[in-house]
Amino acid sequence: MPISLNRNKVRNELVKRIEEISAQDVFQCYQCGNCSSGCPVIDYMDISPNQVMRLAQLGEAEMILNSETIWICATCLQCSSRCPKGIDVAKVMEAVRSINLRNRDGIVKPDREDIEDIDELPPIALVSVFRKKTG
Amino acid sequence: MKRIGVFVCHCGVNIKETVDVEKVTVELKKHPDITHIENYMFMCSDPGQNLLKNAIKEKKLDGVVVAACSPTLHESTFRNAVEEAGLNQYQCEIANIREQCSWVHKEMKDATHKAKVIIQTAVAKLKLNESLSAISAPVTRRALVVGGGIAGIQAAIDIADAGYEVVMVEKKPSLGGHMIQLSETFPTLDCSQCILTPKMVQVSKDENVKLHVNSEVEAVEGYIGNFKVKIKQKAQLVNPDLCNLCDDCSDICPVLVPDEHEEGLAWRKSIFIPFPQAIPATFTIDEDSCLGLDPIACGKCKDVCEAEAINYDAKTQIIEEEVGAIIIATGYDLYPEENLAEYGYGKYPDVITSLQFERILSATGPTNGEVRRPSDGKVPKEVAFIHCCGSRDPDRHLSYCSKICCMYSSKHAKLYKHKVPDGQPYNFYIDIRSGGKQYDEFVQQAMEEEELLMIRGKVARIYKENDKMIIHGVDTLSGKGVQLEADMVVLAMGIIPSAGTDEFAQKLKLNTGEDGFMVEAHPKLRPVESIQAGYFLAGTAQGPKDIPETVSQASGAASKALALLSSDEIFHSPIIATVDTDLCSGCGICVATCPYDARELNEAEGVVEVNDILCEGCGACISACPSNACQQKNFTNRQLSEMIKIVAAN
Numbered sequence: 021m022p023i024s025l026n027r028n029k030v031r032n033e034l035v036k037r038i039e040e041i042s043a044q045d046v047f048q049c050y051q052c053g054n055c056s057s058g059c060p061v062i063d064y065m066d067i068s069p070n071q072v073m074r075l076a077q078l079g080e081a082e083m084i085l086n087s088e089t090i091w092i093c094a095t096c097l098q099c100s101s102r103c104p105k106g107i108d109v110a111k112v113m114e115a116v117r118s119i120n121l122r123n124r125d126g127i128v129k130p131d132r133e134d135i136e137d138i139d140e141l142p143p144i145a146l147v148s149v150f151r152k153k154t155g
Numbered sequence: 156m157k158r159i160g161v162f163v164c165h166c167g168v169n170i171k172e173t174v175d176v177e178k179v180t181v182e183l184k185k186h187p188d189i190t191h192i193e194n195y196m197f198m199c200s201d202p203g204q205n206l207l208k209n210a211i212k213e214k215k216l217d218g219v220v221v222a223a224c225s226p227t228l229h230e231s232t233f234r235n236a237v238e239e240a241g242l243n244q245y246q247c248e249i250a251n252i253r254e255q256c257s258w259v260h261k262e263m264k265d266a267t268h269k270a271k272v273i274i275q276t277a278v279a280k281l282k283l284n285e286s287l288s289a290i291s292a293p294v295t296r297r298a299l300v301v302g303g304g305i306a307g308i309q310a311a312i313d314i315a316d317a318g319y320e321v322v323m324v325e326k327k328p329s330l331g332g333h334m335i336q337l338s339e340t341f342p343t344l345d346c347s348q349c350i351l352t353p354k355m356v357q358v359s360k361d362e363n364v365k366l367h368v369n370s371e372v373e374a375v376e377g378y379i380g381n382f383k384v385k386i387k388q389k390a391q392l393v394n395p396d397l398c399n400l401c402d403d404c405s406d407i408c409p410v411l412v413p414d415e416h417e418e419g420l421a422w423r424k425s426i427f428i429p430f431p432q433a434i435p436a437t438f439t440i441d442e443d444s445c446l447g448l449d450p451i452a453c454g455k456c457k458d459v460c461e462a463e464a465i466n467y468d469a470k471t472q473i474i475e476e477e478v479g480a481i482i483i484a485t486g487y488d489l490y491p492e493e494n495l496a497e498y499g500y501g502k503y504p505d506v507i508t509s510l511q512f513e514r515i516l517s518a519t520g521p522t523n524g525e526v527r528r529p530s531d532g533k534v535p536k537e538v539a540f541i542h543c544c545g546s547r548d549p550d551r552h553l554s555y556c557s558k559i560c561c562m563y564s565s566k567h568a569k570l571y572k573h574k575v576p577d578g579q580p581y582n583f584y585i586d587i588r589s590g591g592k593q594y595d596e597f598v599q600q601a602m603e604e605e606e607l608l609m610i611r612g613k614v615a616r617i618y619k620e621n622d623k624m625i626i627h628g629v630d631t632l633s634g635k636g637v638q639l640e641a642d643m644v645v646l647a648m649g650i651i652p653s654a655g656t657d658e659f660a661q662k663l664k665l666n667t668g669e670d671g672f673m674v675e676a677h678p679k680l681r682p683v684e685s686i687q688a689g690y691f692l693a694g695t696a697q698g699p700k701d702i703p704e705t706v707s708q709a710s711g712a713a714s715k716a717l718a719l720l721s722s723d724e725i726f727h728s729p730i731i732a733t734v735d736t737d738l739c740s741g742c743g744i745c746v747a748t749c750p751y752d753a754r755e756l757n758e759a760e761g762v763v764e765v766n767d768i769l770c771e772g773c774g775a776c777i778s779a780c781p782s783n784a785c786q787q788k789n790f791t792n793r794q795l796s797e798m799i800k801i802v803a804a805n
Contacts, residue, residue: 022627022636027537027579030608048603051611051632074633077608 023078034081034119042115048105049073055099055109065089069099069109076112090116091142117144157246157282160191160216161274162207164198164223166253173257175267179222183271188278190214199229204236211240218242218284220277222250222270243286245729245789250277272805276798283794287729290767294380295479296720297322298713301372301659302484304332305702306694306709308354310482313713315363319720322476323358324386325368326655327415329433330355332486336416338516338524340702341566342597348432348519355434367474368435371655375663378768379689380479380725390469392445393426395437397464400428404438404456404465412444418511420529421521426456426465430519440465480689480716483665483673484709485656487695489648490545490553497616498541498646504530505624506617506644509563516570526574528643531622535578535642538571539626540564541614542584545649553649555670558699560647561588565598567645568607580607581639583614583628591701610637617644650699664752665690672698683711688771691716730788731770732777736762738784745776745785 039046049070056068066088067075075083084090090113099109163179165171176194183192191214195203198221210216219242221233226249234244252270260266298314300307303325311321329335335355337347358364369389376383393404410425417423425444428437446453447467457465492500492508499506505528507515518524528535542564545552561584568580587609589595601607612629619625623640630637652671660667665685666674673696676684683691691712694705719725732753741761746754753769754776756762763784777785777792786792 022638023630023633025581025608025610025637025639027577030579031606045603047606050599050602071633074630078630078633078635078637080633080635 023080025078029079030077032079032081034085035076035079037119038076038081038084038112038115041118042108042111044107044109044112044115046073046076046107046112048107049077050105052104054102054104058098058102060096060098061092061094064092069093069113072112072116073107073109081116084116085120089113090120091145093117094144121145157188157218158190158214158216159188159218159220159278159281160207160210160214161189161193161220161222161250161278162198162203162210163192163194163252163270163274164203164221165194165196166224166257167196170223170253170257170270173260173263173266174252174270175263178267179270179274183274186275186278188282191216198223199232204232207233207236208240211237211242216242218246218248218281220248220250220274220281222252222274222277224253225249225251225255243288245284245287246281248277248281248284250274268805272802275801275805279797279801280789280794283791283797284789287788289726290729290731291724291726292378292380292768294720294722294725295382295477296320297476297478298480298482298716298720299324299372299382299384299476299478300482300484302332302486302694302696303327303330303366303368304484304486304694305334305351305354306484306486306696306705307332307482308351308358309706309709310484310691310693310713310716311358311364312354312361313710314482314717314720315358315361317713317717317721319363319717321364322384322386322478323364323366324370324372325366326371327429328368328439329429329435330358330366330368331430331432331434333510334702335430335432336418336510336517337513338518338520339566339570341562342591342593344566344570346518348517352432355432359434365476366435369439370474372659372663373473375481378766380719381768382478382481382689384476384478384481386474386476388472388474390442390471392440392442392447392465392467392469393438394464394466395435397462398437399462399464400436400438401461402428402438403459403461407455407459409453409455410444410446412441417514417521418508420507420511420514438464480691480719481663482691482693482709482712482716483663483685483696484693484712485659485673485696486653487650487699488653490557490651492544492646492648494552495544495646498544498614498644499617499619499624500646503617503619503624503644504528505535505642506646509560509567509645509647512567512645513563516567516574524574526571526578533642534575536575537579537581537639537641538568539614539624539639539641539644540567540580540582540647541644542582542647543613543649544646546647547585553651553670555649555699556588557647557649558588559650559701561586561598562591562594562701564645564647565589565601565607569597569601569605572601572605572607580605581610581641582607583610583612583626585611585613591703612637650695652696656696663687663690664750670698672696683708683715689719725768727768728772730772730790731767732765732772732774732785732787734763734765735784735786736760738782739763740782740784742781744779744781748775748779750775 056070093113237247238244250273297320300311300323373385373387404426405424408424408426411422413419414421414423514520546557589598612631614628626639628637676686693709693712739762743756753766
């Protein structure tokens with residue numbers, strides 16, 4: 021299905037929220053791809069970091085929220101240090117994760133008995149939850 | 156017998172690495188025709204030239220061969236040195252042992268042998284060289300500028316400012332070209348009219364400038380420094396000296412035609428002034444649509460013209476001018492929109508061209524600067540700007556990049572956003588080319604702050620559904636297809652040479668490239684000169700370019716023309732063709748062969764004569780002549796056969 025564009029969708033509420041939480045302007049991105057070329061875990065992602073930025077520009081925030089990429093991201097900050105436009109891409113990733121975690125309140129409980137489940141979760145998700153719970 | 160000296164250059168290691176220069180020197184020392192031979196690291200250096208000059212004096216040489224790089228590089232260096240030492244410069248020959256020897260061979264043995272052969276052929280030629288002096292001709296100190304857009308205007312101003320007369324020819328009724336149609340110019344967003352009209356006024360007030368509008372160059376005869384130009388001026392049905400711009404005529408004129416200045420978005424009368432600041436400031440009658448030429452049909456404007464400026468019986472005139480230099484500034488047109496049927500131009504009124512959008516944005520345009528779409532006058536809330544319409548499509552349209560569309564489309568989006576703050580511009584592009592001072596910053600600012608959404612990918616098709624234009628495209632950056640319902644579409648049409656450039660170039664024997672643009676003498680080092688002597692190029696006639704580049708090129712062309720106009724005489728190489736009248740049968744084959752029109756058949760004498768100034772020494776006539784009557788100075792058949800003999804024997 022092609023992406024359907026219209027002026028209400030570009031810069032929609034969800035995109036604005038990502039921008040607000042991360043304090044980054046996704047429209048600064050000019051798609052050079054330096055974030056993706058430096059990313060050490062790009063081979064394990066379903067969409068590349070620059071595509072995350074691109075989809076945000078096109079108003080397709082749902083696609084980002086549902087991607088594997090945001091959970092694969094190890095927040096190593098390679099992308100943020102490389103970006104020629106000074107965008108903190110890792111913060112954008114973190115913002116998307118936060119939105120997801122807030123939406124699915126309670127899916128991870130550190131005091132859960134089923135330890136195996138916790139083992140299968142991406143470590144970054146656990147870190148985020150702990151940070152949220154303990155912060 | 157000539158005393159010939161040979162100087163072998165090492166060119167650092169460029170020659171020495173592959174050619175054994177010592178061996179060449181030692182072996183050629185025994186050559187019967189060589190009086191003196193030596194080698195040196197850089198012959199073109201000052202010490203190298205001194206070596207040559209001293210040897211000429213000390214060894215009493217009367218001919219010199221320098222075995223070095225291509226004659227296109229240092230021939231004049233060595234010829235000047237030879238003159239300084241008291242010899243005629245045509246007694247100096249270059250043996251090219253670099254480009255034609257050391258650079259193209261690997262084996263030292265073979266290259267050394269070849270270098271020796273090349274030097275010997277140069278010696279054989281030099282033995283028979285005549286001493287020559289440059290041909291001179293006087294200069295008519297006036298210039299012709301063809302085209303009254305920003306390129307022609309700038310060139311005319313520069314030449315007139317230097318104190319020389321300029322004859323300016325413009326096809327349309329006013330100066331201004333396409334620049335006068337533009338709204339604001341990137342990247343500074345200056346109002347185009349505001350910066351152009353002062354220059355137009357300057358041209359019109361300058362006593363050194365003679366302006367012919369509604370005119371075209373009909374024919375050019377002569378040669379550099381001495382052109383005779385025939386200019387065809389359309390009938391002046393309104394006398395510009397009498398017209399007082401009262402506008403009574405156009406009020407009463409019953410004929411409506413699409414307004415060219417408004418790119419067809421408005422109507423004008425058959426008697427009209429193209430735009431309020433037109434230069435010359437006069438109404439003009441469009442002969443093709445005026446009914447008054449038939450006395451029975453109409454005559455309304457003449458009836459109301461109190462200034463009695465209208466004369467339906469005026470005739471086309473031929474004006475003759477003499478000039479020394481010609482500047483070509485014939486400008487561009489847009490690639491025909493009809494060729495892009497998939498984008499629906501012509502079928503849907505809300506699919507418009509970039510120049511039409513310039514008029515819509517312009518404060519003096521058909522909508523007084525408000526962004527309203529042509530079909531129903533609504534303010535469009537979503538506008539698609541499509542880059543590369545015709546450009547960079549070698550298979551179906553134009554192979555080249557039109558260079559300015561990325562910038563003006565970004566500017567369009569920006570200006571649209573200024574006028575419709577809640578609107579959304581979308582720019583469909585294939586690459587963003589924003590090379591230029593403050594250009595990329597301009598585009599980035601539009602993306603970051605003006606909410607312009609760039610979408611990388613060509614649009615496949617556009618069709619109408621209800622009152623929306625449905626655009627099918629792709630975003631190659633995310634790999635997703637894109638669909639958009641736009642209220643209006645602006646096509647960034649590619650640039651082509653202005654209509655009639657081809658015939659004009661043929662008439663003047665100027666070269667045009669595959670793309671139809673005028674060809675410069677050298678793409679890097681002679682970008683404002685034509686290969687035809689005395690012609691200079693400015694602006695988009697030579698290729699797509701923006702206003703700053705056009706102005707620079709126009710000033711460059713003017714400066715080259717001024718160098719020509721400020722000399723008392725022009726000089727021309729004496730290496731030209733001659734005719735041996737005893738052998739010439741007057742067959743005239745060479746006349747047809749000559750690409751420079753330098754030959755003429757003298758029917759009374761039955762022989763062909765050469766115009767020394769026009770002859771460029773190409774040699775076409777020599778190979779064409781069946782009676783061996785044509786010879787080129789210092790490239791005679793005898794010289795060439797002596798050279799060939801040496802090559803054949805080795």
